[in-house]
Amino acid sequence: MAEAMSTAPEGESRAEAYARLHKEIASVVAGETSETARFATAACLLSHAFAPRYFWTGFYQVDPAKPQELVVGPYQGTLGCLRIPFGRGVCGAAAQTGETQLVADVHAFPGHIACDARSQSEIVVPVHRADGTLAAVLDVDSSEKNAFDETDKIGLEAICKTLLTA
Template sequence: MADGDSVTEKTAAYAAVRGEIMAVLAGEPNVTARMATVSCLLAQAFPDRYYWTGFYVVDPERPRELVVGPYQGTMGCLRIPFGRGVCGTAAETGRTQIVEDVLAIENHIACDHRSRSEIVVPVRDASGRLIAVFDVDSARTGSFDAEDARQLEALLGDVFGGKGV
């Protein structure tokens, strides 16, 4: 999608990729395969806005720490403690984080200097347990809004069995 696209066009683009993701994942129970597919297909659907797309998974051996999971893009941070940066804040609060300009926030972790805006969505399993956060970075400021949050929360809830954010 290019700059200036309407909410209707964005919603339609999310609906199209959501259908593709759900079709590909039908019958696939493996969480890693599901994460890899979501990362890949969303990155391909929004190449103008998404330059890093992926998951940070709750480490079962360090339950207050995220470890990089399946992603598309440049090298990600390997580990992020809960409460640190945008991903750690999403994990700590259990709420989607939308950052219009990452340079304007003190707590941002710069894994790649090109990051200018970010959205991070908590991912829950069917029991409501936090299993990961889904992180998208853009090289442009202001790339994400409430419609992105709504669409990603619904998609991730459907893919991973969670009840949403």
Template sequence: MDKAELYRDLKAEIDAVVAGETSVTARYATASCILAQAFKPRFFWTGFYVVDPLKDRELVVGPYQGTLGCLRIPFGKGVCGHVAATQEPIIVPDVHAFPGHIACDSATNSEIVVPVFDDEGQLAAVLDIDSTEHDAFDEVDREGLVAICQGLLTA
């Protein structure tokens, strides 16, 4: 099975598991788990940073699989904050070369971050996936993760 097909299968699995589930936390936890298990060990850290409704323009760590994550990230800071501010996915082949990178875990060498939008089109969270490998992510990963995130809060 090629990677694009795997992502289609994972999207179908995630959609089926979370169908009817009203808890956003449960949806994020399920997606984190399924993705982390499917791509282990390439996905070193897989999880969500959720827009904090009580703090303007700040992300707070949500459900994840992996080592300790940063607890809070301001919009515009690091890779996750960049995606929160721009609302566009990003692939970073070498996080050490990314201006303002926040090293939550020094073992991370590359990263992909994808925005998650609610039913009203508002930013709800970002999906953050880190790898210990350099240049671990490509356009197939981006397309697959964007598709998963597009249906995550509406499935």
């Protein structure tokens, strides 16, 4: 059964929006055992909440057959790259280091992978399973430089921290 997406109250700050979405995503995926369904839900709700600032929102999952590669998972936006090796580009850096990558200007990031020429800034957040293993990274791109800041980092990290563990 499809769930209705909430609408942002007038005057809601980004921090408040992330807190609302965190609760909403947790509520919708509660009891869901499929990682794919959880990722698809989060990508959809985040994309719709922050469009057009988010023009690509999705997950690159660790490939079980090639554990040092990410493969595109559920996303909202234009065609994504199919595979990204750990250590390559912003997503690969997040996968390799296990740390969020907040990039104000992707063209200044060494080894940036241009899946869409409109991408100007990006934030990538690791997603871990309850046992601590890396399952995926959440990748959000914007067509604006400096589109993401500490508020986005805190909000997205909170969502990703509980996405597979709640």
